[in-house]
Amino acid sequence: MLPTAAGHAYAGALLVMLVASINYNLSLGHGLVFLLAALAFVSIVDAFRNLLQLAVRPGRVDPVFAGEPARFSLLVHNPRDARRPSLRLRRPPDPTAAAFSLAARHTAAITLDCPTRRRGWLPLGRVVIETTWPLGLIRAWSVLVPDLRCLVYPAPEADPPPLPDGPASGLGQDAVQRGDDDFAGLRTHQPADPPRHVAWKVVARGGPMLTKHFSGFAGGQLRLDWGGLPAQLDVEARIARLAAWVLAAQASGQPFALSLPDGCGPIGLGPRHVHDCLTRLALFAAPADGDDRD
């Protein structure tokens, strides 16, 4: 419960008015000053009551790639039979806030965006719910630490080399091979792709340069191997490349497996598999929780 900048100005004005009232012996001037002071004072209680008995519960958080904003959703419930106006929710060092009002007996899902930089778990941490209602003179706030964290996938490498061509070792000879037999989908064009594989029809329609992608074997399988990466890459660079390959493999429609130093995952395809793989990448030798606060 602290006065806002406007509250300080208001208090200053009131002081000047009180001195003028005393100086000129204005009984009604005293009355006016007292009225204004009393209004500001009861607005403290009203601001406090505006937050009282609000229930804030964690909502859902979807994983994001590092660099994208994490969107934390909080469910704010108003159990009272009256509207609660002008509430704001924000993460303390960040001055931008989500402003909202709650109707009587209503729950609202409020989303807080927060920048991400590093893979791993990003806890929401301290959240402040505050209000300057009704007069903007007093800011009432309450700090809460909702049990809410966001999984931050590693940022995929921006311009990764093409998916490894070689057969997935340990899965049988020539188990996965890119070939020219069956059209398997489209992927972004790489400079090394043969021009006859470019999807010119798409380009003609004004679309991006895409390369037609053909599988040599039905259900060709791909192994994305940590150990197979060039030796000069460091841990984060390897993870970034693998993340990009996971996405590329999913886009190409080839089942793939992710092999990290802590073990080799199952072969699979589909959003669930992508999520599992990206989660492994995100948490591989992950920085401890909370290190990512800025």
Add this chain to the structure above:
Amino acid sequence: MATTGTDTRLGVPALWLLATTAITLAPHATHLPAWLSALCALLLAWRALNLWQTHAGVHRALVALVAIAVAVALKAEFGHFLGKDPGVAMLAALLCLKQLEARTARDIRAAVLLGLFLQLGLFFYEQSLPFAAIALIGTFSALLTLIALHDPDAAPRDHLRTARLLALQAAPFVVVLFVLFPRIPGPLWGLPADAWSGMTGLSDTMSPGSISQLGLSDAIAFRAQFDGSPPPPNQRYWRGPVLTDFDGRTWRALRATTNAAPAYTPRGIRYAYRLTLEPHNQTWLLALEFPGHDLPTTRHTSDFQLLADAPVRARARFDLSAFPDTPVGLDEDEAVLQAARRLPPNSNPRARALARQLGGGTASAARTLERVLAQLRDLPLTYTLRPPRLGTHSVDEFLFETQRGFCEHFASAFVFLMRAANVPARVVTGYQGGEINPVDGSMVVRQSDAHAWAEVWLPERGWVRVDPTALAAPQRIEGGLAAALPLGEPLPLLMRPALSWLRELRHRWEALSNAWNQSVLGYNADRQRQLLSRIGLPQADWRTLGALLGASAALLTLSLLGWAYLRPRHRDPLDRAWARFCDKLARKGLARLPWEGPIDYAERLAKAEPRCADAVRAIASDYARLRYGCSGDARADALARLVQRIKEFRIR
């Protein structure tokens, strides 16, 4: 919108601000220069058009230019810039200009503060009940501006509700603060020179026409509340400045010595009364003749006036007593008598000749007095509010040529004649009369009751009051100005006999104003002390007051907090019972999720607490049945059973 830079969410607060400004400035029109009022109205109309149509802002340079022009014009108008009047006028102009360039929430807040300053500024000029009401409406409107600014999503009805809630909550605090906040008798420092301008009343000089100016003013000079019956009309002489020095045209007061006690021994009937004096920026208190020794803060002069220790610049109350029958000046100082015989040489030769003739041949002052009075009675003198203008020999012209005059002409002529006949005499100014307000029984004395009479000094009897006006217009003393003036004279509107119903209305209104003045406007440090000693706290200083104030405010705050914590009960008994059930489980960490229906909730609970699975399921299904189906008589029984079951429900 992007081109104007004005936030559209400021539309509603901007409208409220406009209303606040209009309400605040309207009563200021009574004292602001006319051109400034017109300019303000023009600016506000422009702003209204602006909000209604285009939302286009006004260029800041233009606003600054107008502000500078107004400042220069005000300097020219008032002759100075740092004072109360030009200050308030400048604020008024700034408030209007601030509206035009209000683009952000911050601008609007600044304008609201300016508006509040101007509301205070209004009280420099007028603190009466209607002005207080207007100021209150203006404050409410300012409140709405702030509320609308901080709750832009809500409908105006919600804003009104919030404002009403705040006002209701604030009201007890205002009362407590008003009564208990330690009052400091001002001023804290020197005030600008124009601080006390515009107060009307008597002055310490009198020349022909000076009192008849007051005759047309209906304004109240003071009020008196008598314990018991008031004195009869012919004893209602309220003594003001005593004028001894005469230069042939103007009467002036001599410097009198002052004393804590009166120079006479009060005798005869005593009238006790409470005098409530309107501010007149003078020290004289206009006490009823002759004041007793009542208050330590007042002083008695050697010419029997009662003075305050400082000019009366705020409405003030004094508990006084009067002894009209007291003989005064029995052993008057010879110097004073000498001064009361002095006349300017060569003035008014005809009056001098008349006096010599009247005073000749007899040694007795009393005899001379009788003759002079008889002579004045014989002259065809007319009492009028519109006396002709007089030249150098004002007494001669009045007595022998124009023969029309107001009380100052009569008093002046009489005193001149007495002095010319070598009898000490002097003019006394003050008020004569007073009307009882039938509504609250207080006596009201107006500026139109201003009067001048005379005193002559007779051996053995001292100073004796003689009212020469009574010779020409005896009704003036008994019935007031309206009764004494001949038909066709202009009278203050409400003195006209035809308007008696209006006078009745005025009586009521003035009784209300009197109550307002006494209890609200007159509340000061003294009254605060009196009030506290009445509730058993004599000698209360600011510490006592602070403690009382703190305790009362704390009590009020606690009750307000109690209200804040209050959880409204569900009106429906079924809802109430279900909420109770959910609360019981919430305490065990099994709160119902907002999207969970009763059956889903019960299933989750049954899994979490298998031992009371059956009870939980039964309650939930009963609740669902009562909530979504089932009506009629059976419902009441089922409801009672459910309530009972929820009451007995325990989680083991």
